[in-house]
Amino acid sequence: MSETPELSPTDWVREQTEKVLEAGTTDAVELMGMKIVLFTTTGAKSGKKRYTPLMRVEENGKYAMVASRGGAPKHPLWYFNVKANPQVDVQDGDTVKTMTARELPMGAERDHWWELAVAAYPPYAEYQEKTTRVIPVFVLE
Template identity: 45%
Template sequence: MADDKLAGERNLNDQIIDEFRRNEGKVGGQFEGFPLLLLHSTGAKSGEKRINPIAYFEIDDRIYVVGSAAGRDASPSWVFNLRAYPQASIEIGADPPKTVTAHELPPDERDRIYEIVVQRAPGFGEYQQKTDRVIPVFELALT
């Protein structure tokens, strides 16, 4: 059962990635009009290359991603990947991939940025209410 769910999520991710690349970073469905990037990371356990479509926020000329997993009790796998291997790359729009270093925000900075995220996308406030874990926020600094 868990394998079926994982396969379904990977299939959905693959569809979003294809649509993203065909349409210069724009996708429809539940993500229509929302800024997405493609995060290329290294698997924390497997060491394999991974690609995940992720909502991002540009705040004070910096790029942030939020490990909300829609309020589930476990962080998405890409969070563990960035913690293990902070060197990654991102695709935004039609631009070629850019190398980044991921920095997980410390609590005070995380809270300040998360408040801005919730102002822009109120669903993220609901995600935090659904879980006891503190939803992590990463800055993706261009290198």
Template identity: 40%
Template sequence: MTTTGIDWDHPKDPRPGWQLDHVRQYVESGGTEGHHWRGTQTLLLTTVGRISGSAVRTPLIYGEADGSYLVVASRGGSAEHPLWYRNLTAHPEVRIQVGPEVMQGTARTATSEERAAYWPVMVGHWPAYEDYQARTEREIPVVVIEPAGRKPAAGA
């Protein structure tokens, strides 16, 4: 399946709850609110559903390294990977909103060497990642998102 023809501008958002509230605040403010959250920074990741083929948006804590954005597929230490991670492993083309900037990008799982370098960066942003890793036998992936082009968010 190709991501050509995906309606990136009208993604499916999370179910009602704090994540949906976070996404709405982020989008409605053009990224001026919601980017900073609980002492860290967040972005909105839009992936292509591996089953639905539709755009799906998720708020995530992020870090930066070497011109790329980093996110962690923790799912709170669950034994299973989050859906967004399974989506991007099937379709690596993604869209992210970082504050007021929206950009397409390509996502990939960090190599072992990259993970060793990037894991401490991400734990610095959200120390609970260490607790999440202790809860599960799976190695929690760090995802590298390499941006392609940037444009201002709607309303920004």
């Protein structure tokens, strides 16, 4: 298993991650004027650590990971990593902590976190309209 996380092959994701790593804080990056959180997941098949920058959705020390993939028909690859390995490192600002992710089933708790996610990043609502799949939401505690 690799201990040094791998950067994304997707240019814009890699560039955002590199900015965070160089600065030592997620405060170095904003997307559309909104804050991000840098998650480090473990590959479901490879066991390799991988960085995943996502929009910051936080409440009372808990975080959400929204598997939107921009409203694409399939889940992002990191979704399968988190399902297989729910221990995730979460960097918010310059603080890093290990948390446990759980996927939220349909219901009041997911509805609450979805509302928080859309408030933090309104395009999530558009992404849901674009796809026939229900966009998964994980909460990390």
